[in-house]
Amino acid sequence: MKITKIFAHRVELPLHEGTYKWSGGKSVSVFDSTIVGIETDAGITGFGEVCPLGPFYLPAYADGVRAGLKELGPHLIGWDPREISKLNHRMDAALKGHPYVKSGIDIACWDILGKVAGLPVCQLLGGRYGEKVRLYRAISQESPEQMAKKVTGYKNEGYTRFQLKVGGDPDTDIERIHAVRAMLAPSDRLVADANTGWTQHEAVRVVRAVKGLDVYIEQPCLTYEECLAVRRLTDHPFILDENIDSLEMLMRAKGDLAMDCVNLKISKLGGLTKTRQVRDMCVSMGIAMTLEDSWGGDITTAAIAHLAHSTPEEFRFTSTDFNSYVTVSTAHHAPHREQGFMRASTSVGLGIEPKFDVLGPRVVEVA
Numbered sequence: 395m396k397i398t399k400i401f402a403h404r405v406e407l408p409l410h411e412g413t414y415k416w417s418g419g420k421s422v423s424v425f426d427s428t429i430v431g432i433e434t435d436a437g438i439t440g441f442g443e444v445c446p447l448g449p450f451y452l453p454a455y456a457d458g459v460r461a462g463l464k465e466l467g468p469h470l471i472g473w474d475p476r477e478i479s480k481l482n483h484r485m486d487a488a489l490k491g492h493p494y495v496k497s498g499i500d501i502a503c504w505d506i507l508g509k510v511a512g513l514p515v516c517q518l519l520g521g522r523y524g525e526k527v528r529l530y531r532a533i534s535q536e537s538p539e540q541m542a543k544k545v546t547g548y549k550n551e552g553y554t555r556f557q558l559k560v561g562g563d564p565d566t567d568i569e570r571i572h573a574v575r576a577m578l579a580p581s582d583r584l585v586a587d588a589n590t591g592w593t594q595h596e597a598v599r600v601v602r603a604v605k606g607l608d609v610y611i612e613q614p615c616l617t618y619e620e621c622l623a624v625r626r627l628t629d630h631p632f633i634l635d636e637n638i639d640s641l642e643m644l645m646r647a648k649g650d651l652a653m654d655c656v657n658l659k660i661s662k663l664g665g666l667t668k669t670r671q672v673r674d675m676c677v678s679m680g681i682a683m684t685l686e687d688s689w690g691g692d693i694t695t696a697a698i699a700h701l702a703h704s705t706p707e708e709f710r711f712t713s714t715d716f717n718s719y720v721t722v723s724t725a726h727h728a729p730h731r732e733q734g735f736m737r738a739s740t741s742v743g744l745g746i747e748p749k750f751d752v753l754g755p756r757v758v759e760v761a
């Protein structure tokens with residue numbers, strides 16, 4: 395089997411809530427997502443999706459996905475999409491870095507492999523664990539009162555895990571954490587995700603001010619060293635996200651006992667193949683994970699569901715149903731939340747079928 399064509403569609407994903415705001419005044423109102431397709435000489439086509447969280451979250455941006463596909467695509471025509479590790483090796487040789495560019499191609503190859511094997515991707519990634527995958531809800535940065543109200547609303551929809559977007563003014567963030575924790579049941583999990591937004595002294599103040607509360611602290615500061623310093627001053631469960639962008643960083647952080655959980659994003663690490671590698675190391679080393687992506691719609695959500703469902707339940711901290719945040723559905727048969735949980739498809743591949751009438755014309759085509 396050979397890759398004969400790589401193509402992409404650009405699709406806009408507006409938000410039900412209007413805007414999504416996080417640390418440092420960053421916000422997005424309409425996500426710019428790229429749906430990647432890979433055609434083969436066997437008549438099988440696979441699909442993936444890459445959707446950066448704007449151009450200012452990770453070193454990734456939406457037009458960069460499309461530019462990268464044009465750069466990388468010609469190196470992959472004629473290669474066998476089922477030999478996914480070999481294909482990743484090829485991608486790394488042809489384009490240094492830019493893991494998010496490679497992510498959509500890698501996901502589409504897993505979709506193809508599943509269709510060829512007659513199996514859902516989660517089984518190919520190691521097997522289906524348990525009945526369903528628990529989700530968290532990200533709470534966009536607003537006033538403490540508004541965030542507490544939002545959490546109550548999403549709790550009524552069945553969510554039991556919440557991630558507060560903090561990383562703003564530390565005094566307001568302390569109020570945000572107190573206001574939201576007060577709305578939750580003891581068994582609900584709360585994460586305060588600063589998304590690198592606090593300086594080290596601010597982060598130390600915040601963790602001291604919420605010392606008595608049951609709250610996880612996620613990625614308080616920009617650098618790994620700053621986060622490690624904060625980690626050593628607090629007894630809150632600690633999550634690293636932005637800094638864990640490779641297997642090498644995971645190993646270093648584990649060696650330093652720098653976190654209790656990590657947040658793995660498929661496009662941050664370069665696709666399902668590399669995320670699986672990091673995921674499997676986390677399982678071997680006893681580190682629980684948030685399994686998700688930077689953002690996306692139906693196809694990203696399907697990929698997340700397969701990654702999460704193939705991870706032992708005790709190591710699944712949370713996952714995200716991004717398709718429920720956005721107003722546009724881009725694929726049939728995508729996972730849908732039921733009372734704070736979702737499931738990976740039992741159909742072959744990712745189990746989705748793109749809605750081409752929604753996607754519009756191809757904006758990239760490499761043959």
Ligand SMILES: [Mg+2]
Nearest residue numbers: 587612635657
């Ligand atoms: Mg995070």
